[in-house]
Amino acid sequence: xxxxAQPPYPAHWEADVVLRDGGTTHIRPITPDDARRLVGFYExxxxxxxxYRFFAPYPRLSDRDVHxxxxxxxxxxVGLAATVGGEFLATVRYDRVDGTGRAAPAPADRAEVAFxxxxxxxxxxxxxVLLEHIAAVARERGIRRFEAEVLPANGKMIKVFTDAGYVQxxxxxxxxxxxxxxxxxxxxxxxxxxxxxxxxxARSVERLLAPRSVAVIGAGRAPGGAGRTVLAGLRSCGFxxxxxxxNAALPDGATELGGVPAFRSxxxxxxxxxxxxxxxxxxxxxxxxxxxxxxGVQGLLVLATGHTREQRRALVAxxxxxxxxxxxxxxxxxxxxxxxxxxxxxxAPRLPRRGRIGLFTQSAAIGIAVLDELDGRGAxxxxxxxxxxxxxxxxxxxxxxxxxxxxxxxxLMYLESVGNxxxxxxxxxxxxxxxxxxVVVRGGRHSGGAPPHDHAVPAGGAPESxxxxxxxxxxxxxxxxxxxxxxxxxxxxxxxLPRGPRVAVIGNAExxxxxxxxxCRAQALGPLPPVVLGGxxxxxxxxxxxxxxxxxxxxxxxxxxxxxGAGLGRPSGADRLASALAGAAAGADKxxxxxxxxxxxxxxxxxxxxxxxxxxxxxxxxxLAHAVRHAAWRTRAATPGRVPQFDDIDExxxxxxxxxxxxxxxxxxxxxxEAAHALLAAYGIAVAPALPAGDPAAAAAAAARxxxxxxxxxxxxxxxxxxxLGGVRLGLATEGELRRAWADLTxxxxxxxxxGEGAGARHPRPVVQAMAPRGVDTVVRATADPAIGAxxxxxxxxxxxxxxxxxxHRLLPVTDRDAAALxxxxxxxxxxxxxxxxxxxxxxxxxxLLLRLGRLLEDRPEVAAVGLDPVVVxxxxxxxxxAAVTVAPPPARADLGPRRLPAY
Numbered sequence: 067x068x069x070x071a072q073p074p075y076p077a078h079w080e081a082d083v084v085l086r087d088g089g090t091t092h093i094r095p096i097t098p099d100d101a102r103r104l105v106g107f108y109e110x111x112x113x114x115x116x117x118y119r120f121f122a123p124y125p126r127l128s129d130r131d132v133h134x135x136x137x138x139x140x141x142x143x144v145g146l147a148a149t150v151g152g153e154f155l156a157t158v159r160y161d162r163v164d165g166t167g168r169a170a171p172a173p174a175d176r177a178e179v180a181f182x183x184x185x186x187x188x189x190x191x192x193x194x195v196l197l198e199h200i201a202a203v204a205r206e207r208g209i210r211r212f213e214a215e216v217l218p219a220n221g222k223m224i225k226v227f228t229d230a231g232y233v234q235x236x237x238x239x240x241x242x243x244x245x246x247x248x249x250x251x252x253x254x255x256x257x258x259x260x261x262x263x264x265x266x267x268a269r270s271v272e273r274l275l276a277p278r279s280v281a282v283i284g285a286g287r288a289p290g291g292a293g294r295t296v297l298a299g300l301r302s303c304g305f306x307x308x309x310x311x312x313n314a315a316l317p318d319g320a321t322e323l324g325g326v327p328a329f330r331s332x333x334x335x336x337x338x339x340x341x342x343x344x345x346x347x348x349x350x351x352x353x354x355x356x357x358x359x360x361x362g363v364q365g366l367l368v369l370a371t372g373h374t375r376e377q378r379r380a381l382v383a384x385x386x387x388x389x390x391x392x393x394x395x396x397x398x399x400x401x402x403x404x405x406x407x408x409x410x411x412x413x414a415p416r417l418p419r420r421g422r423i424g425l426f427t428q429s430a431a432i433g434i435a436v437l438d439e440l441d442g443r444g445a446x447x448x449x450x451x452x453x454x455x456x457x458x459x460x461x462x463x464x465x466x467x468x469x470x471x472x473x474x475x476x477x478l479m480y481l482e483s484v485g486n487x488x489x490x491x492x493x494x495x496x497x498x499x500x501x502x503x504x505v506v507v508r509g510g511r512h513s514g515g516a517p518p519h520d521h522a523v524p525a526g527g528a529p530e531s532x533x534x535x536x537x538x539x540x541x542x543x544x545x546x547x548x549x550x551x552x553x554x555x556x557x558x559x560x561x562x563l564p565r566g567p568r569v570a571v572i573g574n575a576e577x578x579x580x581x582x583x584x585x586c587r588a589q590a591l592g593p594l595p596p597v598v599l600g601g602x603x604x605x606x607x608x609x610x611x612x613x614x615x616x617x618x619x620x621x622x623x624x625x626x627x628x629x630x631g632a633g634l635g636r637p638s639g640a641d642r643l644a645s646a647l648a649g650a651a652a653g654a655d656k657x658x659x660x661x662x663x664x665x666x667x668x669x670x671x672x673x674x675x676x677x678x679x680x681x682x683x684x685x686x687x688x689x690l691a692h693a694v695r696h697a698a699w700r701t702r703a704a705t706p707g708r709v710p711q712f713d714d715i716d717e718x719x720x721x722x723x724x725x726x727x728x729x730x731x732x733x734x735x736x737x738x739x740e741a742a743h744a745l746l747a748a749y750g751i752a753v754a755p756a757l758p759a760g761d762p763a764a765a766a767a768a769a770a771r772x773x774x775x776x777x778x779x780x781x782x783x784x785x786x787x788x789x790x791l792g793g794v795r796l797g798l799a800t801e802g803e804l805r806r807a808w809a810d811l812t813x814x815x816x817x818x819x820x821x822g823e824g825a826g827a828r829h830p831r832p833v834v835q836a837m838a839p840r841g842v843d844t845v846v847r848a849t850a851d852p853a854i855g856a857x858x859x860x861x862x863x864x865x866x867x868x869x870x871x872x873x874x875h876r877l878l879p880v881t882d883r884d885a886a887a888l889x890x891x892x893x894x895x896x897x898x899x900x901x902x903x904x905x906x907x908x909x910x911x912x913x914x915l916l917l918r919l920g921r922l923l924e925d926r927p928e929v930a931a932v933g934l935d936p937v938v939v940x941x942x943x944x945x946x947x948x949a950a951v952t953v954a955p956p957p958a959r960a961d962l963g964p965r966r967l968p969a970y
Contacts, residue, residue: 072098073140079203081966082386083148086191086262088269089364089389090967091155093199096145098136100154103147105132107154112185118220119182121242135159141207142171146200148192150389151359156183156192158200162209176211177204181223191262193226198259198964201232201249212247231255251962260492263965264466270391271459271467274365275402275449277340279308280411281332281363283354284345285323287313292369293345295413296399297324303410303417310335332357340364343411348372348395355381359388367411368394368454378457382970385458396454398430403447404473412452421446422475422559424468426461428453429509432480432548439552444673445559448473457970462486465493468502476558477504478551484508486968487533487854491540491877498541499703503558503696505543507551508533532857535875535891539884541699543692553680553689560676561657563697566622569690570615571596573627574603574634582625582661582683589691594621604633609646616654623690627683628662644671651677657693661686707883710917712750717925720748727953728928734954742951749922751915751934753949756833762805768834775799775837778807797837808832838947841940842897842907846916848878848923848932852957856923858888858916863936866894880920885913898939907939915944927956 080094096104108116108127116124127135135157138145142162148155160177164170167178179200181193204212216223218238227234227245231254235246280300285293293311300309301324311323316330329335332342332354342363344354348370358366366385373381373395385392393400399412403420410417414434418441425440425447427433433452440447448471451464461479468474477497484490494504537544543558545551569586571593573579579596586593597615599607608626615624626647628634634643643665651658652675661683662668669679680686723745727737737745743753759765759778769776780793795807811832843863850856856878861867874891876884889895889909900906915937923929931952938945 073138076140076203079146079199081199081964082969083195083199083965084263084266084270084391084967085195086189086266086269088266088271088273088391089150089190090270090386090391091148091150091192091195091389092387093146093148093196095140096136096138096147096157096159100136100147101132103149103152103154104136104157107147107157107184108182110184110186111182115182115185118217118223119180121215121217142169144200144203144207146196146203148196149387151387154184155187156181156196158182158193158196160200160204160209160212162207163213167213172208175209176213177209179212179214181226188222191266193223194230194262195965197226197230201247202964205249210249212245212249214245214247215242216245217241218243229258231258256962259965264469266965267463267466268470270365271451271463274341274367274391274393274459275400275409275451275467276404276407277307277364277409279310279337279339280305280341280343280409281310281312281335281339282343282345283312283332283358284350285311285313285328287315287323289324291345292413293343294324296343296345296369296411297326299410299412299414299416301325304408305410306406306408307340308337310339332361332363335361338362341411342366343399344368344370344394346370348377351381351395352377352384355384355388355390359385359390363388363390365391366393367397367400368392369397369399370394371396371454373455378455379970382458386967391463392458393451394454395457396430398427398433398452398454399450400452401447401450403449412450418450419444419446421448422473423447423555424464424471424474424477425450425479426453426464426477427451427480428456428461428482429480430454432509436478436480436548436552439549440555443552443556443679444670445552445556448475456482456485458967460485460968462489462493465490465497465504469493469497469500474502475560476555477502478555479504479506480509480548480551481506482509484533484537487536491536491542491854494537494542495540495703498696499700503543504541505545505551505554505558505692506537507545507548531871531873532851532854532859532875536854536857536877538699539875539877541696541703543696545692550685550688553678553685554692556678557657557659557689557693558696561659561678561693562655563700564623564657564690564694565697567591567694568620568622569593569687570618570621570624571627572599572608572611572615572624573597573629574599574608574631575627575629578627578629578661578663578683582627582687585684585687586625586691589687591687591691591694602631602633605639605642605646607633608643609650612647612650612658616650616656616658621656623657623659623694625683625686625690626658626660628660628665628668630664634665640665640667641671644668644675644677648672648675648677651675657690659686659690702883702887707881709879709881709921710914712918712921714750715918715921716748720745720922720926723748724926724928724953728930728955730955732955734930734952737951737953739949742949745929745951746922746932746946746949749918751918751922751946751949753934753946754835754838756835756948758831759808759834760831762808765804765808765832765834766801769798769801769804772834772836776804777835777837778804778811778832779835780811780832804834835947838938838945839940839943841938841945843936844898844912844939846919846934846937848919848929850923850927850930850954850957856920858920858923860888860916861892862894862897866892878920879924880917882913882917885916885920888916889913905941908942908944909939911942911944912937912939915946928953930954 145159147157158181160179162174162177164174183192233248237244282293282297285297309326311326311328342358402409468477569591571579571582576598583593583596660679672679757768775797778795798804845863847859858876861873866872872892874888876888898907933950934946
């Protein structure tokens, strides 16, 4: 008798997940090869937990049980295990059942689910994580509801179900609690998942930034080298935990290296190790990772560079299999200035000052430069993390930590790329809205990011302008350079946010004050006339002038400019000025920035009081402008707009029109004009009809049907809507004009063929369309990007958007306030509001169009792109003259699925 073949292994169900305590686990399907692991796992489970699982004493598993729990068809019966070091920590299983609870094959849409968690690992969030993953598997296999029987005394498991956020029902019968969960994700279940993810990922970074013990692996026997440098830094900074040195070539009998206990292997350390700084060559990192995993190390900081992509992938997979996180490879290190930690696990020569800035970089070189710049300007750090290749720990992880860190007031990030823009913008928005600004420099933003062989996470495919617009929408402050990053961070770390754009400028030199005034105007701030202190003002005059400016109710911020003068004689003049300005600014609820020339010591004197000083007025004003715009964003974020509900939208009709339009496995496909227009009409977006004009008689008949005046348009892709290419004839008021235009458009004087069409290319027949009311020609587009999400874009038609890139973007969903902001975000927006005496366009109708289009993409994930070009915005109403709709199989929404660390 032939045994049934084992079903294909569903490798896509595997995932690495961060648990509640910051450790990681690997989740995977259970296979027949797991029999030994299952038996060993069961032996480590207490009798009480076994009783809760089986409702009876069940001391051991029979051979039949082992076979049943390890052999699955991965459709009607599925088992998942959470593992560390290859051993089971917890399991979950579902069996598809019918309405009576009996085993049933598909298409039955419910299943019984049961968990078992090893007692030593209860409380780490394993059951909650496994519920998320088994629910995703179940939905994939057509199961819509889980049923579970739980003993009333098993309060922990009842809480797992009731806290998950799914729609649920409870009943009590036969001495057990019967729970029923609908598996469709809800707003509450997604919120629960993200809150748990935030706590877990924050905790995993906290364990790396506040370890109780550090082992430096690869510390050389002689001073010098990366390992010995880190070891020296740990000792000199006053690290509060234990420090160990590990050197495989340690001489027999040696027990100390660099003033700390020394060992040949981390396995030989007879105490826990939280963080291992791996300072060995790349070809030895794998063996060290194995040793650290066996010893129970919580995290690795890998300094070595030169890893291939395959080596990085293997490093991360091996570390995670032991529950470890990895910083690097190619990391510069981590720093924590907290008084109860004092960690300098980096080659930096000393521990920076204590401060409110959290700093993340990928590049070690950039990390060194920014640390040096901050130190030179008297600024302090809370924590610093340099992730190198970012193979595991990323900027997203760091944001999760800083979001709840009370010691961090501003986050500075230098990123080679934004690897997961959807998640990054979500986290940054939450962090910034909670009061911790996020300032970002994206290295290589105009060149596609870092080469993929240099960093683990390559740059995304979205246009740079789109990413910038979405970061701004999320409240992220983008700086262009590392210096601007520091300039902005210094202001945001210690100064209050301005309530508006009105800026007072005071100083002792008219020239520098005018430079600051002009810089304010260039940054769209509202500078008041500069106040130039006459005579030879001394420090007291500056202090009194600043105090008066801060008292002025018409002032939101103050720029102080200063140059050497008779009243500021050296060498003590700068010190006196710093004291006077700091005293006047103390306790003020308005920001103060200082721009100075050749006043040595002024910046250092002000730094101790939290007043940022800049060697150029333009830099001071640019930092202030970032603060003004961020304050305005915070105000908007505190009172979000609403997403209007349109009663005339016909969702059922749209579903019928799109049924079968994007089958699984198919590529993108463009709908016919008729289907596209019908779909848009279901959402209240009317497209002006365009009737075919295959010959002059057909053109005349179409015009008679539509009514004169009409437009005649080429349908050649390169010439449609292009009057500059001769592809459009407008305002044809009579049949005679129409016939002559038809001859021009199709005859020898027709628009030239597009590049690549060839000289003899035949031009498609034109179409006739009724003339739209005069107005402003605009372009509206919507695109579903798998990495970013659905994006709504807007610009004026023609050169402003095509040549100058003057296009605004908003991530869906859009509120009424988002739509209004999108219309006003482009530089050419004045043309819609009565520029040069023209009548204002109906922007309210335009905003409604944007909202309706956004709703379409929100409702129908198979719609991949919509282009409305042009949309004529008249003084009253809008007219869509052409529309194109592309459909494709909906991309997977990883942000709505179960928690998982990104696969390398």
